[in-house]
Amino acid sequence: MGAGHNLFPMATPTNYRFAFGPWNIHEGADPFGPTVRPTVAFAKKLSVYRELGFEGIEFHDDDAVPDVDKKNPGQIESECKQMKKTLDDLGLVCELTAPRLWEDPRGVDGGYTANDPKVRQWAIDRTKRCIDIGRNLGTKLMVLWLAREGTYIREAKNALDAHKWLLDAINAMLDYDKDVEIAIEPKPNEPMDHAYIPTIGHALAISARSKDPKRVGGLIESAHAILAGLDPSDEMAFALSANKLWSVHLNDQNGLKYDQDKSFGAANLRMAFNQVRVLELAGYAKTGRFVGLDVKAMRTQKAEVATKHLSNSRRLFLALVEKVRTFDKNLERQLIEARDYEQLELHILEHLMGVGR
Ligand code: XUL
Ligand code: MN
Numbered sequence: 001m002g003a004g005h006n007l008f009p010m011a012t013p014t015n016y017r018f019a020f021g022p023w024n025i026h027e028g029a030d031p032f033g034p035t036v037r038p039t040v041a042f043a044k045k046l047s048v049y050r051e052l053g054f055e056g057i058e059f060h061d062d063d064a065v066p067d068v069d070k071k072n073p074g075q076i077e078s079e080c081k082q083m084k085k086t087l088d089d090l091g092l093v094c095e096l097t098a099p100r101l102w103e104d105p106r107g108v109d110g111g112y113t114a115n116d117p118k119v120r121q122w123a124i125d126r127t128k129r130c131i132d133i134g135r136n137l138g139t140k141l142m143v144l145w146l147a148r149e150g151t152y153i154r155e156a157k158n159a160l161d162a163h164k165w166l167l168d169a170i171n172a173m174l175d176y177d178k179d180v181e182i183a184i185e186p187k188p189n190e191p192m193d194h195a196y197i198p199t200i201g202h203a204l205a206i207s208a209r210s211k212d213p214k215r216v217g218g219l220i221e222s223a224h225a226i227l228a229g230l231d232p233s234d235e236m237a238f239a240l241s242a243n244k245l246w247s248v249h250l251n252d253q254n255g256l257k258y259d260q261d262k263s264f265g266a267a268n269l270r271m272a273f274n275q276v277r278v279l280e281l282a283g284y285a286k287t288g289r290f291v292g293l294d295v296k297a298m299r300t301q302k303a304e305v306a307t308k309h310l311s312n313s314r315r316l317f318l319a320l321v322e323k324v325r326t327f328d329k330n331l332e333r334q335l336i337e338a339r340d341y342e343q344l345e346l347h348i349l350e351h352l353m354g355v356g357r
Contacts, residue, residue: 014321018314019056019095019290022046022063025307028299037303049092056095056290057087061130064097066139068129069104076129080136085139092139092189095290096183096219096247100124102147102191106152110148112169113162113196120165124172131177141246142173143219145185148291150192153258162196167209174212183246187224190259198228200235204244221249221294222275223259234272240282249294250275250317259298264313265320269352276320291317327351 022045027035042063049057049122062068065079087094101111101123109115111123127142134142151157173182184206188198197203200218209215218239225232239245252262252272264271279285297309328347335344350356 008013010246014035014318015285016317016321017056017285017288017290018054018174018317019058019292020049020054020310021058021060021292021294023060024293024295024310026296028297028301028306030299033299036299037301043086045115046086046090046092048307050090052307053314054310055092056292057092058095058143058292059097059133059137060100061097061126061133062100062103063239064094064133065129068133069126071129073129073132076132077136080133084137090217094139094142094231095136095292096139096141097130097134098143098145098185101126101129106188107148109156110150110162110192112146112166113149113157115157118213120169124169127169127173128176131173131180134180135177140179140181141183142180143183143185143247144170145187146195146197147187148192149197150195152193154194155288159196163206166196167206170206170216171211174210180215181246183219185219185221185224185227185249187221187259190227199225199230201241204242207244216248217244219249219292220245221245221251222264223251223253223261223294224249224272226253226271227256227259229256232271233276233278236275237278240278240284245282245284245289247290247292248275248279251293251295251312261294263295263309263316264293265316270348272316273320273323273348273352276317277324279349293317323351 020041025045027037027039029035064083065071067078086339101107106119106122112120114120131142134140170182170349173180184197184203186197186199186203187195189195197206200220203218207213220232220235220239222232225235236245236248250264252264252267253260254262254267293310293313293314295309297306331347332344
């Protein structure tokens with residue numbers, strides 16, 4: 001695994017907590033080629049979290065309970081008990097769970113917004129199992145990445161019905177468990193041509209219409225905001241200003257192409273700086289919420305070094321915390337007062353490059 005590199009690299013301690021999902025250690029398949037690295041056993045994945053500087057684990061429902069659809073509530077509870085013990089022993093916590101509807105053949109055209117009422121019911125039932133898993137693993141936070149809740153062709157669904165069904169599904173989740181907190185992870189496209197909840201604005205609008213808006217917030221992923229043509233730091237600020245940013249998936253995206261999940265800061269360091277800046281401005285670390293890194297190793301990466309995307313992203317994040325904290329605040333204030341944004345920009349760029357004053 002090569003986990004020994006880049007361990008806890010920053011001298012300055014910060015109180016950020018980091019998380020990632022087991023899917024972020026992967027075999028490297030893409031739509032044009034098969035796997036290039038052997039499968040890493042789940043137990044082995046768990047064993048590298050702490051070494052890499054992470055304490056939070058993000059679970060899809062079937063990461064925690066394989067074949068969840070085939071299991072009854074009793075089986076789910078006992079498997080979760082075992083998993084919780086494994087996590088406790090390793091010093092890990094489950095940050096969130098997320099129902100993985102998009103891999104099931106029934107969810108081929110969406111779950112909550114499928115045209116077939118039986119599929120919509122299955123999607124809600126499966127999500128209830130996901131809520132059970134979260135409760136048993138000690139987290140209230142459930143993420144909805146609405147993967148196939150959209151269309152390949154616009155005419156395939158009645159979008160008015162689809163939005164109503166989505167709201168009904170969210171209300172059913174809120175009814176099912178009085179403690180569950182739902183964070184919608186917006187994404188404008190992929191796997192569908194268009195998704196119904198493409199931005200955090202849409203997510204918070206649907207939250208406001210739900211039966212318990214204080215339990216519906218958001219998770220913002222950098223790449224998803226970029227794919228929507230938006231600035232991730234502004235998307236985060238929008239949610240933070242409403243106390244609705246309940247997690248983040250930091251990564252990077254080199255323009256409008258397939259969802260890349262590059263290492264944080266790898267494509268646009270200044271955009272990454274601004275995401276860290278907004279989290280710092282909001283005191284995000286003090287909330288105890290996690291910084292999730294939803295990053296993929298390049299396909300070219302050899303198996304023994306296929307966790308560097310995670311440790312490097314964390315390292316970059318911490319380096320940028322340092323950059324935000326050490327930026328000359330007096331100078332910043334003066335230049336803003338003088339409206340000399342050209343000079344402010346130069347200082348930011350020089351600060352990031354480690355040159356100049
Ligand atoms: C997909 C994506 C997912 C969610 C979790 O683009 O980001 O991995 O974060 O379901
Ligand atoms: Mn994500």
